[in-house]
Amino acid sequence: xxxxxxxxxxxxxxxxxxxxxxxxxxxxxxxxxxxxxxxxxxxxxxxxxxxxxxxxxxxxxxxxxxxxxxxxxxxxxxxxxxxxxxxxxxxxxxxxxxxxxxxxxxxxxxxxxxxxxxxxxxxxxxxxxxxxxxxxxxxxxxxxxxxxxxxxxxxxxxxxxxxxxxxxxxxxxxxxxxxxxxxxxxxxxxxxxxxxxxxxxxxxxxx
Numbered sequence: 001x002x003x004x005x006x007x008x009x010x011x012x013x014x015x016x017x018x019x020x021x022x023x024x025x026x027x028x029x030x031x032x033x034x035x036x037x038x039x040x041x042x043x044x045x046x047x048x049x050x051x052x053x054x055x056x057x058x059x060x061x062x063x064x065x066x067x068x069x070x071x072x073x074x075x076x077x078x079x080x081x082x083x084x085x086x087x088x089x090x091x092x093x094x095x096x097x098x099x100x101x102x103x104x105x106x107x108x109x110x111x112x113x114x115x116x117x118x119x120x121x122x123x124x125x126x127x128x129x130x131x132x133x134x135x136x137x138x139x140x141x142x143x144x145x146x147x148x149x150x151x152x153x154x155x156x157x158x159x160x161x162x163x164x165x166x167x168x169x170x171x172x173x174x175x176x177x178x179x180x181x182x183x184x185x186x187x188x189x190x191x192x193x194x195x196x197x198x199x200x201x202x203x204x205x206x207x
Contacts, residue, residue, distance in 0.1 A: 001151060004146060004151050004152055005155060008146050013141075015141065016156055016159075017159075017163075019141075020160045023137065023160075024163055024164040025167055029123070030050075030120070031167075033053070033120065034046050034053060034116075034120070034169070034172035034175070035171050035172060036175070037116040037120075037175075038171070038172040038174065038176035038177075039175050039176070041113065041116065041176070042176040043172070043176030043177055044176070045116045045172070045176065046169070046173050046174075046176040047169045047172050047176075048116045048120070049116035049119070049172050050120065050166075050167075050168035050170070050173075051117060051165060051169055052116065052118060052122075053121070053123075053124050053168050054164055054166075054168065055120075055124075055161075055165070056121040056124025056125045056130075057130060057134075057164055057165070058157075059124070060130045060134050061134060061154065061161055063134075064134045064153055064157060065154045065157065066150070067135065087202075091198060139153070141156055
């Protein structure tokens with residue numbers, strides 16, 4: 001995997017990291033769950049929920065590595081099609097973020113640390129949306145000239161899962177200390193995220 005990272009153009013990797021940060025900071029279902037766990041169970045429960053979510057993402061990365069590699073091997077032109085589909089999906093996420101509510105569903109948290117961890121894994125693994133997103137997002141940053149597609153997807157997916165886990169853990173811990181004060185700020189974060197999603201989608205189609 002090191003050789004893949006070394007062969008990847010620095011600007012391509014920087015664009016991936018910027019996009020991953022935007023995606024992971026957005027208060028989606030995983031962040032909402034970790035935040036709710038932090039509010040109901042304290043910093044430990046929030047952290048365990050975020051850790052569980054990060055583990056669950058690895059399942060979707062594995063599916064993406066298998067599916068994307070097979071598709072591009074059979075149809076090299078599929079990478080271009082995936083790029084446009086991915087940009088459209090990011091615009092749709094931006095639209096959803098702009099109009100998303102700022103509150104947390106009552107009773108959506110789990111107060112126990114290990115229960116929050118297990119629930120975080122399970123809720124992510126059983127949710128079809130993450131694999132659809134990963135299939136739309138990761139291929140934007142792979143290049144057949146760099147090396148095997150599956151290795152690039154595994155590498156970038158692992159980084160995405162790790163960074164997402166760290167961000168989600170941070171949300172959970174902060175919620176454990178700040179409680180509803182953090183939840184009240186979700187609306188503003190959603191607005192900023194919507195703009196960033198739109199910018200990322202534009203970059204993908206213009207590059």
